[in-house]
Amino acid sequence: MSATRLRLPLPFLASVLALVLLALPFVGLLLATDWQHFGFARGDGAAVAVSLVYSLLALLPIIALGTPLAWWLARHRLRGQWLIDALLLLALLTPPLALGLLLATIYGPYGPAGQLLQRAGLLLTNSAPAFVLAQFYAALPYYVIAARAAFEGVPRELEQIALTLGQSPWYSFVHVSLPLARLGLAAAVALAWVRAMGEFGTVLIVAYYPRGIPVKLWVNLQNLGLHAVYPLLWVFFLTALPLPLILGLAARRRQLL
Amino acid sequence: MRVDYRIERPIALHASFDVTGFTVLLGASGEGKSLLLRAIAGLVPAEGEPFGGLAATRRAVGYLPQGQALFPHLRAWQNVAFALRGTQRRAQALQWLERVGLAALAERWPGTLSGGEQQRVALARALARRPQLLLLDEPTAALDPATRDDVIAELIAEVHAAGIPALAVSHDPVLAAVADRLVLMHGHRIVQAGTPEEVNARPVNGAVARLLGHRNVHRGRLGGAPGDAQQLLWPDAGVALPVRTKLADGIEVDWSIAPLAVLVHDAPAAPATAIAATVEVCQVNAQGRQYGLRCGRERLWVALPPERSMPASPRLSLPPAAIRCWPCD
Numbered sequence: 001m002s003a004t005r006l007r008l009p010l011p012f013l014a015s016v017l018a019l020v021l022l023a024l025p026f027v028g029l030l031l032a033t034d035w036q037h038f039g040f041a042r043g044d045g046a047a048v049a050v051s052l053v054y055s056l057l058a059l060l061p062i063i064a065l066g067t068p069l070a071w072w073l074a075r076h077r078l079r080g081q082w083l084i085d086a087l088l089l090l091a092l093l094t095p096p097l098a099l100g101l102l103l104a105t106i107y108g109p110y111g112p113a114g115q116l117l118q119r120a121g122l123l124l125t126n127s128a129p130a131f132v133l134a135q136f137y138a139a140l141p142y143y144v145i146a147a148r149a150a151f152e153g154v155p156r157e158l159e160q161i162a163l164t165l166g167q168s169p170w171y172s173f174v175h176v177s178l179p180l181a182r183l184g185l186a187a188a189v190a191l192a193w194v195r196a197m198g199e200f201g202t203v204l205i206v207a208y209y210p211r212g213i214p215v216k217l218w219v220n221l222q223n224l225g226l227h228a229v230y231p232l233l234w235v236f237f238l239t240a241l242p243l244p245l246i247l248g249l250a251a252r253r254r255q256l257l
Numbered sequence: 258m259r260v261d262y263r264i265e266r267p268i269a270l271h272a273s274f275d276v277t278g279f280t281v282l283l284g285a286s287g288e289g290k291s292l293l294l295r296a297i298a299g300l301v302p303a304e305g306e307p308f309g310g311l312a313a314t315r316r317a318v319g320y321l322p323q324g325q326a327l328f329p330h331l332r333a334w335q336n337v338a339f340a341l342r343g344t345q346r347r348a349q350a351l352q353w354l355e356r357v358g359l360a361a362l363a364e365r366w367p368g369t370l371s372g373g374e375q376q377r378v379a380l381a382r383a384l385a386r387r388p389q390l391l392l393l394d395e396p397t398a399a400l401d402p403a404t405r406d407d408v409i410a411e412l413i414a415e416v417h418a419a420g421i422p423a424l425a426v427s428h429d430p431v432l433a434a435v436a437d438r439l440v441l442m443h444g445h446r447i448v449q450a451g452t453p454e455e456v457n458a459r460p461v462n463g464a465v466a467r468l469l470g471h472r473n474v475h476r477g478r479l480g481g482a483p484g485d486a487q488q489l490l491w492p493d494a495g496v497a498l499p500v501r502t503k504l505a506d507g508i509e510v511d512w513s514i515a516p517l518a519v520l521v522h523d524a525p526a527a528p529a530t531a532i533a534a535t536v537e538v539c540q541v542n543a544q545g546r547q548y549g550l551r552c553g554r555e556r557l558w559v560a561l562p563p564e565r566s567m568p569a570s571p572r573l574s575l576p577p578a579a580i581r582c583w584p585c586d
Contacts, residue, residue, distance in 0.1 A: 157326050163313040164298050164320040165340035165386050175339075179330045 033230045041224060044232045047216035052239060054128065054212065055196040058135035062143050062192050067185070070147030071177065075156065092141035099137060100205025107133060107206065124206065131207035135196035138203075143192035150184025151177060187251045190244035197240040258390060258422045262305030264289065264296050270445035276390065278437030279416050282426045283468050288442045290426035294320065294392045297424075307390065319383025319391045319421070324399050325375040327367035333378050334363040340386040353381040357415055372399045373408035380412065384419055391416060391423035397432050409435060430470030441465050444586070462583045463511020472547075472558040474513040479582070482506050489580065494553035496532050498575050502582045510582040516547055516560040518579035527572030534571050 073084065094102070107114045107124040114124050124130045154177050162172035178185070200214035208215060213236045220228040261273040268289040274282075284290045296303035298320040299313035308316040327336050338350035354360045357377040367375055376396065383391060400408050413435060416423045425432060433439055439456045441449040443464045449456055460466040466474045479502065481487040489500040489512055504510065522531055534550035534557065548559045548567055561567060 155326070157322055158328060160295075160298075160300050160313070161320065161322065161326050161328075162339065164300070164316070164318060165382065166314055167339070168314060176328060180328075 029230065029233065032227075033234065034227065038231055040231050041216075041220050041228050043211065044216060044220075044235075047211050047213050047232065048235055048239070050131070050210045051197055051212035051214075051236075054131045054210075055135060055193060058132045058139065058196045059189065059192060061136055062140050062196075063189065066140055066143040066188075066192075067147060070144045070188075071151050071173070073144070073148045074151035074154075075159075088141050088144060091137070092145065096138060096199060096201030097205065100134065100202040103134060103137060103202065103206050126207055126209045128210060131203060131210055131212065134202040134206045135199055138199040139192040139195035142195050143188050146188035146191050147181075147185055150181040150188060153184060154180040183247070183251055187244075187247045190247045194240050194244045197236070258307060260297065260305070260307070260424065262293060262296050262303050264292060264301070264303040266302075268292055268445060272442065272447050274440045274447050274450050275438070276422045276424045279413050279423050279425065279435075280438040280440060281433050281436035282424060282440045282442060283428065283430075283433045284426070284442030285428055285464075285468060289445055290428075290442060291323070291394050294394050294424070294426055297390070298392055317387065317389040319380075319386055319388035321376070321379045321383055321391070321393045321396065323395045325367075325372075325379040327370075327375055327378055327382075329367050331367075332363065333359065333365050333367065333370065336367065336378055337382045337385050339382060350381075350385065353385045354378070356384070356418075357381045358411075371404075372401055373404055373411070376400070376408065376412065377415070380415060384421075388421060391419075391421050393423060393425035395427050395429070396425050397427060397429045406431070428468065430468070433469060441468060443468070460583075462586070463513065464586075466511070466513050466581075466583075471513055472516055473519075474511055475555060476509070476585070477512050477582075478509050479504055479506060489582065491553075491555070493555040494532065494557075496552070498580065499530075499577045500580050500582065501577045504582060504584055509585045511585055512580055512582045514557075514575050514580050516558040518576060519557060519559045520574045520576065521559055521561060521565070521568065522572045522574065523568035524570040524572050528574060531572035531574045534573050536567060536571065539567070 091099075104125070105111050107117070107130070109115070109118065109123075109125055117124055122129055124133055158176050158180065159169075159172045162176050163169065167175070197212075198214060200218070203212060204215060204218070211219065213232060217229050217232055217236070220232065258276045259273075260276055263271045270289045270293065272282075272293055274280075282290055282293070292301060295301045296305070297308065297316075298318050299308060299311060299316045300320075308318070327333075328339065331339065334347060334350040334354060337353050338346040341349050351360055351363055354363050357380055359374060359377050359381070362370060362374060362378075367378070370378065376399075380391075396412060397405055397409060409432060425436075427433065434453055436453055439449075439451060439453050440447055441456065441461075443462070449461045449465055456465070457469055460469060460471070463474050463476075475491060475493070477492070478490045479487060479500070480490050480497065482505070483501075483503050485499075485501075487500055487502060487506075488497045489510070490497050491512075500512075502510075522528070524533075532552055534552045536548055537551045537556060538549040540547045540549065545563060546561055548561065550557050550559055550571060550573065552573070557573060559573065
């Protein structure tokens, strides 16, 4: 008994301290919010609409392009694979501000892709497409890496059994791979969603307008002060986080993450 | 059905043999048995017949991998219906489950079924595809020892009832014993084929004898030319045994003796040439008793008739006619 008592405290105290530190900012928000005079700044509503609609739009190409790539990466090994892995990690690890600058370089009004697309009538600076583009780049690597892990968790043998049962690879993908990876894929979508919603640095460079929640928070802070960000911050937490939180907890329970 | 396959990678192997009824391909781990099944199913690149050149989806095989691999997100009947199309798929799936005696479990999830039940669902699923050849990978590996003889018996009865040739790969002598036909693989090639009686009566080498589950297969060397004076030197036990073979002096051999053929003496009454041994383990089961006796660095298994008991300090003699020798590879 005494030995247990002696061994417990240090890790236990460290854990409690870490958890308190983690919780502190959220408790701070709860206490700092002026609930009596809870009101939004001008333009907050539009920012919420922009963030929600464009984040949903960004999810479409992320899922459409990222899912096949994730499945392919989970199922194939080729020479030079490390190059692909490195590219994914590079995209994941590039600081958002730097990523924004890179996007401006290539898709901006003077960039090669930007000029080409502009001739086709697609302006990728300070426009809705630019906003979605920034979110796409910010969230895609997270989605691909999480979705790859989800597909890697599906026993390859089951996909092969589906083939030996006379079904096509596509049928096998839809009826075996997708259902078995569904929880991990949902977690990947949630991760992409929260990344897209919360992206500030990349969006700031290529799409200061239209203003989404993160940029509007920054503008409120600059123009009106800290107290003016809390209502919008609450909206951000309530819209961006529930889905990833629920899926994260579910996935953790099934030991997927 | 004639199977003839050549695989280059990851293991180079060539296998050519007939599959009739329930055929068991017996081989040690790492021989490439599972690889061969996967090649026949079209899941790894290989050349051969039947089904050569066809995509996996077009090969009429019923493939049961190790551990059955039922789809965990589908109920038993949905697993069986996986290969079926049309509005009647549920009814057809239930018929197949009925055939393997599992109609009552149609709504169950695979995780709630026993190993034997899962195997029957997997068999029903494979049969529903209407295969020309069944492929079974280590079908006894996941079975509960208490029920496995019955599960094997049911499996074989169902395979016979289906009337489709079945190829099971295994390293399990128990499964080999119930095969219609036995094919033995050693060194990535087929070394022997025949009925279990034929193969057990005359294993072509020591490796085959070991695969068949024969006990007392050991390494030794012959001393002296064929004739009355020939001896088998058994270095690990430090003894020389009189032996009668047609093999030349000095060659290395695998040799074996059946546990029942070993003669056991009590030390005071033992012949001078008998080998000293100590009892290591006594194995008792419904079939009788076998003793593991330590001889030097080796162990000899000895079966005693029920009326005899093991002497306190046993001495063993091995009748020359009961010793079988194979030259080593």
